[in-house]
Amino acid sequence: MAIKYVPYFPTTVSGQAVLDNFVRTQRILRYRESDKVTERILRGMPLYEVTEQERVGDEESDNMIIHGECVSACAYLKEHGIKVDLVYIDPPFASGADYAKKVYLRRNPLAAKAIQKAEQELEDEELKAFEEKMYGDIWDKEKYLNWMYENLMAIRSVMSENASIYVHLDWHIGHYVKILMDEIFGEDRFINEITWYYYNKMAPKSNCFPRTSDIILYYSKSNQYIFNTQYEQREEKKKQLIRKFVNGKAINVRDENGNVMYQDSYEKRIDDVWKIPMLQPADKNEPVGYATQKPEALLERIIKASSYEGLVVADFFGGSGVTAAVADKLGRKFIHADVNINSIQTTRDRLKANGANFSVKKVQDGVTLYRNxxxxxxxxxxxxxxxxxxxxxxxxxxxxxxxxxxxxxxxxxxxxxxxxxxxxxxxxxxxxxxxxxxxxxxxxxxxxxxxxxxxxxxxxxxxxxxxxxxxxxxxxxxxxxxxxxxILQDEVEYTLSEDPSNMVDIFTVAIKRFYSDRVGHKITEFNQKAMANSKKKFTPIEMSLEGLEAIEMISLDCTTADLNAPWHSDSEIKIEKDSTVTINGRKTSDFWDGTIHADTKPLRMKIRNICGDETITNFV
Ligand SMILES: C[S@@+](CC[C@H](N)C(=O)[O-])C[C@H]1O[C@@H](n2cnc3c(N)ncnc32)[C@H](O)[C@@H]1O
CATH class of the missing domain: 3.40.1340 (Dna-directed Rna Polymerases I, Ii, And Iii 27 Kd Polypeptide; Chain: A; domain 1)
Structure with a gap:
């Protein structure tokens, strides 16, 4: 139950008259008739208890990952007087898609034979991966726009006076959302409609021009917004008149004979069509396995154009954590919110590997209780x-x-x-x-x-x-x-040993067996579906008796055993989908041997299974 309701922005539903000016409103929103939206907007944003789950790096850092819905995250920020200076959001598009995440079984380090077998099976993507539903994207337009209206109102209420917002959409719904943006931010606060042209997309054959662009609506809160002109290399150098400013007017520079002068220009100002490639599955570095992940280059452009170092950049539909990762690299503070646990974990791991400082918080609203x-x-x-x-x-x-x-x-x-x-x-x-x-x-x-x-x-x-x-x-x-x-907790069997003769890694936890009811269910479900639908011969996925291939990450907290204290990861090992291990954020090419080490005595252990459930075991 919400603790209380935090007002959205002072002028609320009265501004919605704009839409009623349309004569053909049958298929466009008529908020005034939608009592529920009006009621909810007037009541305010529900404020729930927010608990700190983990601290990574500097204890004082204001950077945040919030596991919760956009509106709840905004209620929390507003209640704490936290303002954001730049917002990028890439909300679900009402595209009819139902996004799923591929879940990969890892190699079982305890079963040599099974490893060999796994190696053969690893060649076939479909055999080692099954799918987890991440979030649904199936809405009717009216519901979607009412929902977006609330989200945008909530976001506006936490934007600083100089803040800008970029809303990433596509042809499905972008034109409707622009009307909402005009209402919420004001038509005069519109800055650009940016076209992101991802020229490298393999568009399917169709009887229309291939769709290879998204739109990004760029608005500001006031007319005092930050804008840093951005430049890019020209595809071909261009001969350009040399000009200079005299009394605020640009005039041509001339040589001693009075002839206009030229120079070769290699750069140009970036306009509102952005030619940035889409991420490709074959890319080695960026993809983190999150459907709809956007390229860092896109965010880099937005963040550089509309913020300075030290300002707060927020993404309330953060997905793979691209906004937070780029903001951090560029010396900005970040707030990442998402309703989906896979987003929270992916972003946490991505930022930890980048050496970022942040806290992970969770909105206790009942909806995010489970993964999504x-x-x-x-x-x-x-x-x-x-x-x-x-x-x-x-x-x-x-x-x-x-x-x-x-x-x-x-x-x-x-x-x-x-x-x-x-x-x-x-x-x-x-x-x-x-x-x-x-x-x-x-x-x-x-x-x-x-x-x-x-x-x-x-x-x-x-x-x-x-x-x-x-x-x-x-x-x-x-x-x-x-x-x-x-929710059935996962079960783990382990040994904890100490070898004082070691200089480092004195403590070793060896995992002997891991059992996850949830992963088991998913595999059974997958096998049944695949058997029924597969055209070629299908070998069902089988788990070993030890079950270690269902583990994605292990973290040891050597700082506190207090179950209510935020998690402190003093040693952690992540088993990547190709079964190599990342140790304390450092990628290696080694396979996991079933153990994890620490220099000081571990007090509790967290295990994340490949579907994203986390189970904590206390050693004391
Ligand atoms: C299109 S994806 C964002 C992708 C992201 N820009 C990236 O590059 O990875 C939309 C995200 O919104 C999240 N989401 C859906 N409904 C939400 C809500 N009400 N509040 C917060 N996040 C939500 C989904 O879990 C998903 O991660």
Whole structure:
């Protein structure tokens, strides 16, 4: 439940009249008719508890990775008086895509034979990788734009007076979002519509011109924004008139005979068409295995043009961490937020390898409890089978739970993908009581309604008392409790030994066995799907008995055993997808031998499995 609500920007929905000026508004937003958005904007941004999960490097650093939704991250920043000087966002595009991350089994260091077998299998990408859903990108336009409106309002509320914002979109929705930007920032705060032309994209054959560009909308908060002209090499040198400024006017320079003079020009000012290649899977350095990862060159241009060293650069849909990584390299401070745990882990590892200083924070809002909303739903489905969306009561999921006291109880859950159903309000409760409950079988004794957020519990209880004239009991429950049950912790067997004769690496933790119920489920699911769909002969993925190939990272905290203290990684080993190890952020070409070392006594150990779940074991 939100602690409180933080106002967005003072002038809120009244500015939305702009859209009502359109005559053909049928397919364009009509916010004024959308009570829910208006209500939510007027209520403010929900502020949740934010906990610090980890500190990397300098304890004093203000740089942040926030695991949470854009609006929640902004509420946190606003509450703490933190302003940002430059924003780049690349939100999901409403493109209809459902992004997935390839998950790679690593080599099992304990099984020599298995390694050999794995080597043969490693040649076939499909056999060693399976997919994890990262986030869904399937929206209808109206929902998407309402959602974007809230996000942009939230972002604007934390931008400093001189700040600029770059919103990265494409042909699907960019033209609609430009209207939102005009409303929120003002038409006169529009600076550029940048075309990112990724000329190296292999566009599929189609009966249209190949689509090889995205748009980036560039606006500022006020007319006092930072802009540093950027230059690039010309493809061909150009003969250019030599000019000079006299009394603010550019005039041609002439030689003693009065002839205009020329010089060879190799550089030109960068205009609003940016020719920057898209990352290719074959690129050796940049790709970090995150779908939709953007090239560093793109961010470098934005950050150099619109900020100075020491200013704060934020990306509230941070993905692979490209904005944070480039900001850090260029001496700026960074804030990275993302709702998806894979983004948080990828960015954390990327920045750690770059030697950055930062903290990792988590918004305790119930939605990011699990890896991301889609996977949260998958996890819940394991407890409440057969969940389906029911639109008669707004967009909620409906299922049932059976126990010996009540028999089968219908269960209603908010649709995590739809931010408008997060708060359990009187309207939804009314629909459940008056539309859904009369349809239930006479044997039903209880109805369970899960919520992510409520504003006033007493009000809901009173409403139930006054309106439920059936004998069916209505129980309101916090979704967090359900999720706690959905997550099975991974299990690890290990030995911890000490060899004082060593100069360094006195302590060794050797992993003997690792078991992850979650990875096991994913593999079974993958095998079944592949068997059913594969045209060629399919060899199912098998885990060894030791299960070490399901480990992606191990970190030892030798500083504190306090479970509530932020994590302090004193020694860490990451097993990359090609099974080589990165030790304390330093890449090597070695394979993992199943151990991790430390100079001082480890107090706790964190293991991240290849799907991203992290399990902490205490040594004391
Ligand atoms: C297109 S990707 C960003 C890619 C990024 N620019 C990069 O180069 O790696 C969009 C990201 O938004 C995240 N996301 C989706 N909904 C979000 C929300 N409500 N708040 C924060 N992040 C969200 C997704 O998890 C995803 O990582």
């Amino acid at each position: 909303p889609i996977q949260t739903k998958d996890a819940i489905t394991r407890i409440i089978p057969g969940l389906r969306l029911d639109f008669t009561i707004g967009s909620m999921w409906v299922g049932s739970i059976t126990d010996s006291t009540y028999g089968s109880s219908p269960v209603y859950l908010p649709d995590l993908m739809d931010s408008s159903s997060r708060v359990l309000d009187i309207v939804t409760l009314n629909r459940i009581i008056n539309d859904a409950m009369p349809q239930l079988s006479p044997n039903v004794k209880r109805v369970i309604i899960y919520y992510i957020d409520i504003v006033d519990r007493q009000e809901l209880d009173d409403f139930i008392k006054d309106n439920n004239d059936t004998v069916i009991e209505i129980e309101l429950r916090d979704l967090k409790e359900l999720l706690d049950n959905a």
